[in-house]
Amino acid sequence: MLDGFYKLLDQNVRHLLLIVPELLVMAGFLLGLIFDCIAPEERRKSTAYICLLFLVAAMWVNVMDWNGIAREQTVLKMVKEVPKDPHRPIVYRSVPVQVMRSDALFTGMIARDTFAMYFKFVVLLGTAVSLLMALNARELAGPNRGEFYLLLTATCLGAMFLSSATNLLMIYLSLETLSIVSYAMAGYLRQDRKSAEAGIKYAIYGAMASGIMIFGMSYLYGLTGSLDLTGPSGIAAKWFELRHAATPSMQGAYLAVLAMVFCGLLYKIAAAPFHYWSPDVYEGAPTTATGFFSVVPKAAGFAVLVRVLIDFFPLGSTSHFGGLTRMETTIAAIAVLTMTVGNLAALAQSNAKRMLAYSSIAHAGYMLAGLSALDDGLGPAATLYYLLVYLFMNLGAFLVLVALENFRGSCDLKDLRGAVRREPLLGVTLVIFLFSLTGLPPLAGFTGKYLIMVKLAERGSWFLVLFIGLNSVISLYYYMRLAKAIAIDPPEAAATPSEPTPSVFNFLAAGQVAALVLLFVYFEPVYNICKGVLEPLK
Amino acid sequence: MDAFANLPVLADSLLGGGPDNLFNYLLLAGILFALGVFAMISRRNAVGILMGVELILNASGINFVAFSRFNGHHLEGQVFALFIIVLAAAEAAVALALVLAVFQTHRSIELDQVDEMKL
Structure with missing residues (x-):
């Protein structure tokens, strides 16, 4: 029994080497945090440079990974070419075609695929630009400015994990990382009445949406017996069996469960019935945070939405x-x-x-x-x-x-x-x-x-x-x-x-x-x- | 008619069927969830709303553990419940800090009074 455990441990440690971009962002966050604690007040701008350095490094590694995956997966395929001129013969040619594969890491918690890498690129780029904005925003200047840069970086980490999550637990954890840190960012200007209001509104609406989503997830787990989205015994596969066999009255219950889960995801992208929080939060939050909220969490929300939709x-x-x-x-x-x-x-x-x-x-x-x-x-x-x-x-x-x-x-x-x-x-x-x-x-x-x-x-x-x-x-x-x-x-x-x-x-x-x-x-x-x-x- | 046909079963599991079955746990979780939603909708006080959220989170925790125990699944559900507890604590910490900030600026945590931004 312990043998299996060691094998799993070994596998997980080796998988750590495959999530270097996330590790880099995490390292940037931790180093920035340490620096921010020991640096004198006037040097705290440098926290942003530390974070920025690691973000750029993560972006670079991400793009390299992407290239690597693309090259690994290129195979030759015969393609039929029909010329426009009907008198000329039809040609068969072998063309390199990219066959994309999805690697499941950490026993299916996250996927290492180009889809996740695309979103990680978007998220990292958005965070890097937001960091530069935050560095030069007057309303964020002050002795505690370093904290804001760190919050940005931490949110970015949550968004990166969210864009590659393939397990309900991982989706929930990364969504909450993203959200909880965002609440703090929205309420960052503590003396400002609007900012405090934005923070508390964001926190309460967010907690509501994630609470309903997690309740839906618990039923999804009970119905399908799995937390993995994909795979032969995953949620999507079981879901089809269930729905196929279900009586009409049960179909309604299944739809309610699905609706609860989607409620949390639609909240994150601020889609219509769940958008009430966003104008108030966007108006009250520091302008840099508003720009960031309107792009990065939304991108990550779309990533998980697309992934779940296509799985189902x-x-x-x-x-x-x-x-x-x-x-x-x-x-x-x-x-x-x-x-x-x-x-x-x-x-x-x-x-x-x-x-x-x-x-x-x-x-x-x-x-x-x-x-x-x-x-x-x-x-x-x-x-x-x-x-x-x-x-x-x-x-x-x-x-x-x-x-x-x-x-x-x-x-x-x-x-x-x-x-x-x-x-x-x-x-x-x-x-x-x-x-x-x-x-x-x-x-x-x-x-x-x-x-x-x-x-x-x-x-x-x-x-x-x-x-x-x-x-x-x-x-x-x-x-x-x-x-x-x-x-x-x-x-x-x-x-x-x-x-x-x-x-x-x-x-x-x-x-x-x-x-x-x-x-x-x-x-x-x-x-x-x-x-x-x-x-x-x- | 369908609903009434199930009534004896329901009563049995509620009263005589012994406490240790899935239905009872799901019922408990359902009641907690409903109470939580009711608290969130009816309360105007920020702390009251946060308590409602805690109820919802704990309801899902109970669901996870119950499903994990009765449907013969592995420990996934119980692990999930542990994570829910951890995240509920983190969420409460940040939300209460924000409640403090609101109290400092508005001298109130009744959310009707914390409503400067309107259409």
Whole structure:
């Protein structure tokens, strides 16, 4: 008996070498924590540099891992090529094809696959940019500033584990790591009334959602007898057996259990019936944290949502025993509700942060619309692409807001008036980010929406296409209100002299605009990567 | 009719069937869950709501342990219950710290009064 135990222990220790990115982030967090405790107050900025160093290292290792997996898994495959000219012969050619495999680590707790690596890349990038924002945000300056950087890094760790979790326990643990640390981040400005309120609201809504989710999970465990999502005796497999054999009244009970679990996941991405927390939290939290919340936890939430969805409803297969159309209809309904509620509420806002909070709800709706097409990988792939684009445009908008808030002291539209006169480059880039959020070419926001709409149109979901189109028009109105306030309206009073804006803001904003243009021009390779990373889930 | 057909079984397990069966544990957990949800909805006091959350978490803990014991599964469920206890403690620590921060800024932890941000 002990033999088996030692074998398992040995295996787990060896698996540690395969999660180097997570270990690096953890090391960065711990070293930063130690440094923050012993460093004098004026040196605590360096905590961020320590964390940043490890984040970048983790990103590098992650990309290397990705390459490694891709190369390992390349096999030659015969492909039939039919020339356009009918007189020429049909050619067979052997082409290297990447066969993606999913490695289960730690006895099936997490998966080491390209899907997880894609999301880890997004999460690490988002955290690194947020760290740079936090370093230069005036509202975060003070003797305890190091703590905020550490909280960012710890959240990133939770998000990384969440994007590779394949076991209910692991999903719960990493979701809670992500959430609990986020509560502290939202309430970080302890003397600020709004920030404290945001913190307590986030904590209470989050605890509610995770409580309901965990109760659903307990029934899922009881019904299927497993905590693993995948595998022959995993939840997904058992679920189909059960549903196939169930009486109609039991079917309802199963659906209730599934709904409870999805409730927790939809809460994390702030989809419509579970979005009430997000405007208040986004408005009250420090602006840097708001930008971070709108991207990183949302990305991780989408990762686990896509993984669970595809486990339950495998792409391109008919082995789901019905219920697929019903699931797709449910997601489509949530998507329509989410984008409409988000956009309509955003129209009335007078605070830029709150406006962008509602706008990020709407964007979750667009991304969910992509997930409502589960017949092949194209819909989810479009969602993954959109997520990457969303990272750049939304974080970019918040980046500029942090810079403007530094010298205007508030994110109300009336305080931001005419800010372009002091910061021409930042003002212009903000307008570009807003164009991209609306979905105007030549920016990647357009491509993201286009790919989702094309997929939906292909399978005849014209209703959804119509709603995405209508919502884009609505969103144009409030995005342009913000753009007008910053670029056209005259400033209210003579500018009070203040410190110059650090040039890192200019570099980051310009870089993100460049990324948006590049993602527009070279959307195809990126989209192909997105399609590729879905392979291991099939 | 179906519901009534099960009544004797239900009564049996409630009264005479002995305490040690799955149904009783699930019933207990269900009642705890319902109480927790009720507390979260009806309470205006932040600490009261957090107590409701604790009830829900413990209800799921009981579910996990009960399923683990009666459905012949391995220890997974019991391990899960341990993790729930740990995370409930962590969550309570952070949430109570935030309650303190709210009390310092608002001099109240009644959530109706902690509501500055509105549409």
